[in-house]
Amino acid sequence: MLVxxxxxxxxxxxxxxxxQRTAEGPRRRLGQILVALGLVTESExxxxxxxxxxxxxxxxxxxxxxxxxxxxxxxxxxxRTCVLVLDKTAEYLLIAAxxxxxxxxxxxxxxxxxxxxxxxxxxxxxxxxxxxxxxWSLTEDSSQVNAMVEDVADDDVDVSAIPQVTSEDxxxxxxxxxxxxxxxxxxxxSDIHIETQRExxxxxxxxxxxLRDVMQAPKRVAPAVTSRIKIISGLDISERRIPQDGRTxxxxxxxxxxxxxxxxxxxxxxxxVIRLLTRGDNVPSLDSLGFEPDQLEIVERALTVxxxxxxxxxxxxxxxxxxxxxxxxxTMSPEKNIVTxxxxxxxxxxxxxxxxxxxxxxxxxxxxxxxILRQDPDIVLIGEVxxxxxxxxxxxxxxxxxxxxxxxxxxxxVAALTRLIDMGxxxxxxxxxxxxxxxxxxxxxxxxxxxxxxxxxEETLTLLSLTIEDILDATPLKGTGCPECxxxxxxxxxxxxxxxxxxxxxRSVLMRDPSETAVSEQARRNGMLTLRQxxxxxxxxxxxTFEEVVRVTAG
Numbered sequence: 001m002l003v004x005x006x007x008x009x010x011x012x013x014x015x016x017x018x019x020q021r022t023a024e025g026p027r028r029r030l031g032q033i034l035v036a037l038g039l040v041t042e043s044e045x046x047x048x049x050x051x052x053x054x055x056x057x058x059x060x061x062x063x064x065x066x067x068x069x070x071x072x073x074x075x076x077x078x079x080r081t082c083v084l085v086l087d088k089t090a091e092y093l094l095i096a097a098x099x100x101x102x103x104x105x106x107x108x109x110x111x112x113x114x115x116x117x118x119x120x121x122x123x124x125x126x127x128x129x130x131x132x133x134x135x136w137s138l139t140e141d142s143s144q145v146n147a148m149v150e151d152v153a154d155d156d157v158d159v160s161a162i163p164q165v166t167s168e169d170x171x172x173x174x175x176x177x178x179x180x181x182x183x184x185x186x187x188x189x190s191d192i193h194i195e196t197q198r199e200x201x202x203x204x205x206x207x208x209x210x211l212r213d214v215m216q217a218p219k220r221v222a223p224a225v226t227s228r229i230k231i232i233s234g235l236d237i238s239e240r241r242i243p244q245d246g247r248t249x250x251x252x253x254x255x256x257x258x259x260x261x262x263x264x265x266x267x268x269x270x271x272x273v274i275r276l277l278t279r280g281d282n283v284p285s286l287d288s289l290g291f292e293p294d295q296l297e298i299v300e301r302a303l304t305v306x307x308x309x310x311x312x313x314x315x316x317x318x319x320x321x322x323x324x325x326x327x328x329x330x331t332m333s334p335e336k337n338i339v340t341x342x343x344x345x346x347x348x349x350x351x352x353x354x355x356x357x358x359x360x361x362x363x364x365x366x367x368x369x370x371x372i373l374r375q376d377p378d379i380v381l382i383g384e385v386x387x388x389x390x391x392x393x394x395x396x397x398x399x400x401x402x403x404x405x406x407x408x409x410x411x412x413x414v415a416a417l418t419r420l421i422d423m424g425x426x427x428x429x430x431x432x433x434x435x436x437x438x439x440x441x442x443x444x445x446x447x448x449x450x451x452x453x454x455x456x457x458e459e460t461l462t463l464l465s466l467t468i469e470d471i472l473d474a475t476p477l478k479g480t481g482c483p484e485c486x487x488x489x490x491x492x493x494x495x496x497x498x499x500x501x502x503x504x505x506x507r508s509v510l511m512r513d514p515s516e517t518a519v520s521e522q523a524r525r526n527g528m529l530t531l532r533q534x535x536x537x538x539x540x541x542x543x544x545t546f547e548e549v550v551r552v553t554a555g
Contacts, residue, residue, distance in 0.1 A: 001048045002040060012039045029099060032125075042124040046098075050122040053100055060084070060096060060127035061449040064483050070135035072113050081105035084128045085113070086121075096123035129253070133186040134483065137214075173224045176217075177232075181259075181274075183214065185252040188492070189276060194229070196222040196269030208444045208493050209317065212486065219268075226263070226270050233261040241265055245344070260344065278322065278347050283329045289322070290495035292534060294527075298436055298501045303331050306378075308435030309398035313408045313416040319442045319495050320407045321346055327405055328352065328381055337376055341368045342383035357383070365390045373397055382406035388424035395425055398433040412531065413439040413500035414523055418516045431502075431510035439498040441531055441552045443544040446477045447485035454478040456546040463550050464536065477542035494543060496535040496552070500528055 002008035016033045023033075031049065034040045043059075050057035065086045070078070072085050072093075083105060087094040093115040097105070100120045110118060184192045184205055191206040201222045203215040217225075227237045233246030246261045260275040287296055302310050310327070312320045325347050328338060332351055343357035343365070353375075355368055365382060366389040372380055373393075384407050385391050398404040410416045416437045420430050454476055461467060479489030500506070500523055509522045529537070532553040538544045 001052055002034070002044070005048065007040055007044050007048070008034065012037075015039075031099075035125075042126060046122045046124050049100070053122070055100060055120060055122050057122045058096055060123050060131060061482075061484055065131060065135075067135040070131060073109060074112060075132065075136050077108055077112050078132045079129070081108055082125055082128055083109050084123065084131050085109075088113075088115070092117035092119050094119045094121070096121050096128055098123060098125035098128055130186070130484075133183070137183045137186070173221065173228055176221070177225060177228045180215070181250050182252045184274075184276060185250075185255075185257055187486075191276070192272075192274040194225065194272040194274070196226070196266065196271065198268050201225060207486065208488075208490055209442055210444075210488070222269050226272060229261060229272055229274070230263065233259070235261070235263065240270055258348065260346065275346075278325070283325045283347065283349065284322065286326045286330050289319075289326055289497075290538070291497055291499070292529060292537060295497050295499040295529065295534070298499050299327070299438065300330070302436035302501075303327055303403070305403065305435060307398055307401050307403060309395060309404045309406070309433045310435055311406060311408055311413075311416045311420075311437040312440065313410045313413060313437065314440045315409060315411075317442070318440050319493075320440065323438070323440060323495065324381060324405055324407065325349065328379070331379055331403070336378040338379045338381070339372045339375055339377045340381035340383070341365060341372060342381070366393060369393045369397070373400075373402070377402060379403045379405070384408070385420075385423075391420055391423045391425045392429070395420070395429045395433045398435075399429070411439070413437040413498045413528075414516055414519045415439075417500070417502075417510065417519055418514060421514050427510055427514045430514070431507040434502045434510075436502060437500040439500075439531060440495050441535070442493045442495055443535060443538065443548045443552050444490035445492045445494055445544055446542065447479035447482060447489055447491035449484040449491070450479045450482035450489065451477040451542070452480055460546050460550055464532075464546060466536075466546075471540065474540035475542045476539060476546060478545050478547075490545075490548075494538065496531055496538060496544075498529065498531045498534060501526060 003010060003013060016030060016037060016039060019033050019037065020028065020030060031045045035042055035045055046057045063086065065084065069088060070085050072088060073083065078084065081102065082098040084096045085093060086096055093109070093113055095109060095118055097120055099105070100122055106118060106120070110116065180192065180194070180203055187205055187207055189205040189207050193204040193206070193211065195202045196219065200219045201217040202213070204211045205214050230237045233248040235244045235246045242265065244263045248259050248261060250257050250259060258277040260277060262273045264271045286299065291299060302308065312323050314320050328340070328349065332338060338352040340352060340354045341357060342354065345354045345356050348354065355372065357363055357365055357368060365384070365386060369380070369382060369390060370393065380397060380402050382390065382394055382404065385394055394404050394406055408416050408419055410419050416439070417430060417434065421427055455468070456476065479485055479491070481487035481489050485491040503526065505526065506519070506522055509518050532549065535544065535549040535553050539546045539549050
């Protein structure tokens with residue numbers, strides 16, 4: 001049917017059948033393989049499967065089943081069979097199944113729900129699993145969380161097991177920490193905040209750059225939760241007076257996630273922040289980050305030169321590390337020796353040498369960079385330029401046959417140039433070595449499931465120096481709020497960039513008058529898009545909202 005509809009080429013079908021025959025491990029359905037290989041989409045597969053079986057297909061992003069209805073089927077059974085309970089009546093149970101031909105799974109559903117009659121619709125596997133995860137999440141399933149907390153005795157700190165976030169049979173405190181970690185991964189969380197306060201334990205997730213409350217628990221469970229996280233991160237559970245840093249790897253839904261853990265002694269107990277890191281095999285491509293076409297061309301050109309300095313600037317949490325790793329990934333090849341110097345190493349990339357800074361033992365950025373330059377590198381990534389010595393070393397390295405990538409904390413691409421000079425670097429060094437300066441911010445994207453056309457209010461337009469006439473040809477979108485986005489109207493983020501091309505004219509200005517005003521004027525003459533202009537371009541196309549442009553590019 002997929003071939004007949006023109007959704008699948010015959011040679012692609014042969015490829016999938018070969019993959020099915022030769023793949024190791026449990027035998028997979030052909031549809032799963034087609035989706036995994038990117039030959040068809042999940043929605044195309046679900047629609048064809050429904051038509052073939054005479055069933056109805058359903059888009060679960062627009063349906064909100066009650067969590068207690070979903071939980072009529074035990075979680076382990078729902079996940080194993082990939083079946084979602086949508087509704088229950090006196091006569092039958094309405095379910096969504098990714099594979100309605102699995103009669104054994106349907107028999108299990110009848111057995112566990114004690115329902116003789118099933119009405120089956122076809123749904124996408126990813127959407128079914130999202131709904132199952134949401135129904136048993138911390139925010140929805142408070143009864144189970146309370147039960148776990150009640151089971152935790154004051155002296156219950158059985159925390160020695162390695163964290164496989166799948167078992168429901170562990171000790172209560174292990175189950176509670178596993179639930180926090182697994183929910184965080186499924187909600188695309190970047191940071192987990194676990195805080196011991198006067199009234200109890202508070203858990204918050206940072207999703208798309210915004211913190212949201214997900215759980216409150218009695219204060220008596222805080223020491224056990226803290227100790228459990230310390231054990232799995234390789235930290236000292238007996239030391240509560242000084243900050244500690246560690247790493248761990250957790251497994252959620254079969255995928256391994258690297259985490260960086262930081263503890264901080266506070267008034268009522270330790271606060272823990274867990275950063276969920278991008279895996280080396282999940283580093284995005286440069287063209288998927290959010291560059292405008294002209295900006296991408298400048299960056300790609302800067303990365304192909306054999307020597308030079310590329311600066312990435314922006315505040316903490318603006319996605320600089322992601323851009324750096326995407327740039328490194330784009331330049332990786334067996335012919336190049338790539339060495340990074342970071343504090344700390346966040347993403348572990350195979351095929352390159354990554355060095356951790358240890359200031360306490362004298363392994364500073366400057367000392368490390370000197371050693372790296374004796375290691376015959378082609379490309380050097382410096383996590384951050386913090387002082388004059390590192391700045392001058394980076395500039396000189398870029399003049400002596402190395403491509404150097406690094407970050408600075410400045411507000412704009414232009415300010416990065418003048419910051420280097422303010423740090424004591426000679427203007428002629430900056431002018432001759434710098435290839436490109438990139439400033440960036442992260443803006444939230446409207447939720448695909450609930451986004452609709454809208455007109456920004458007058459106050460927002462005034463703040464952006466726009467009128468209604470300016471957006472007549474635009475297609476602005478804004479989410480109204482739904483379960484998919486946690487009723488925020490936003491789901492996911494994209495970057496907006498300001499890319500300064502350091503060409504001959506810019507070098508001349510830097511040599512003559514390295515002030516921010518002079519550099520800005522030349523950048524405008526060269527046609528550089530500012531952060532706000534780049535963000536507005538995205539808002540006009542519906543890739544973010546005008547309110548986000550105001551929030552992120554204010555000042």
